[in-house]
Every structure is written in C-alpha cells, then in structure tokens.
Amino acid sequence: MTTEHPDCPLCRRSEESILWQDPLCRIERAGGEERARFAGYCRVIWHGHVAEMTDLSASERRHLMQVVFAVEAALRALLRPDKINLASLGNQVPHMHWHVIPRWRDDGYFPASIWTPAQAPGVRRTWPETAVLRTSIERILAEEGAGA
8 A cells, every 4th residue: 555644754755855756756865964974865765655665566666776776876976986875674664765875985984884883983075966966867767768
C-alpha cells in the first residue's frame, strides 16, 4: 500500500530541499548538520509510504534505482569524491528511501560510516550549485530514459 502517514517525516515534503521529483519519487538535499558535514549528501525518497523495496513493483524498483544511480553519477562527476556510499536502512524511519553520500578520505569519518563518531575534525566541502546538480541529474535520467 502506498498511502501517506501523517506521523512519517518522509511523507511530508520540504519544498526547499527538493532537487528533483517526478510522480513516483523525489531527490532531497540532506538538511541540518548532515548538510553541513557532507557536501552533496542526498536522499532519494519514494513518495508513497512503503517500508521495503519488495513493496514496490518490479518497474517501480527499477525506476527508483535509476534515480539513485543518476544521483550517484551526477555527484561523482561534480564533486569527484573518493567513494559514494549508498544506503537504505529505514530502521528509524520505515519509509523507502536511499541515502547517496559522497565520501572523502579526509571527511573525518572515513572509512567508517557517517553514523559513527567522527575520527577527526574533517575537511568541509562546498555543495554543488543546486541548478547545476539538478541539470546533471536530469540529463543522466533523460539519457537512461528514466526522466519525468
């Protein structure tokens, strides 16, 4: 079932953080401290309230992953990170979403997860311009036939 839940933070959309969306999902920039610590950190969020990938149809899963991979490709091209972390946990918020996190060896957490204690102060990087990131994502999605 893909109904929205009023208590779910991911069912509520924050228009100022949305980079791109279509009828099925959206891409949001991470907010708060996550945004400040990790340049380019995005979430790909399914619009409907479902908890697991297998709650989606095969075509919906393919579409969601095309969007995740487009975000990864755009961030790699624009930011040149040492690594991209992809994660879909949902333990705290059981609403289907993927974290797309550019990582650098000097980010203060590397090689551990961003959800562990920092190992060093880390270098802060600048986010790509929103319009540039959006255009890059849209171009990649169009090339793969997954655009809105």
